[in-house]
Amino acid sequence: MPEEMRNNPELWSDCTSGALRENEFLKAFADVGFHGIAIEKWDEQPWQVIAGIEFRSVTVTAYKGKEGPCEERNQAVIYRGPWNAVIDDDGHTLYRGERMAVCDKTYNLYKRAPYSEQIIPIDPHEKIPVEKAASFNCSKNARWHPSETKGLDYATTRLAEGLLCGDDGCC
Secondary structure: OOOOOOOHHHHHHOOOOOOOHHHHHHHHHOOOOOOEEEEEEEEEOEEEEEEOEOOEEEEEEEOOOOOOOOOOOEEEEOOOOOOOOEEEOOEEEEEOOEEEEEEEHHHHHOOOOOOOOEEEOOOOOOOOOHHEEEEOOOOOOOOHHHHHHHOOOOOOOOHHHOOOOOOOOOO
């Protein structure tokens, strides 16, 4: 916004001179702790144009409630797609179709709107009680092998009924 427009009392009175660009508007939400911020509606036609600057209505949805400690409880998530990878508000990169290690806070956050339709949550085979959970390093983007959520010594075998043909297991 040019200085002369920001200082114009007429533009202040109709809330034009205090308007933000879309990216600045979204950043303002993130800066005060919102997450899952999305543009729901962006008017194609501006309601006003001044000095080549288009002013339009934008509707945004944002969520609160991601505060809390990052604790390791051996949980993982799989991002369903459609993008090859996405980066969440905390900098976690999720790769489509890959198990990614996440802390308990992030795991529970992903199970709610707006993420739940895009994420497959994977509980560990043996749950770690909250009081026994260690700190989780949220700065890493760790791909996890299935054995890390199941336990390194997990070797259970469960076959579909009727899969084995003979007494010795051979068909």
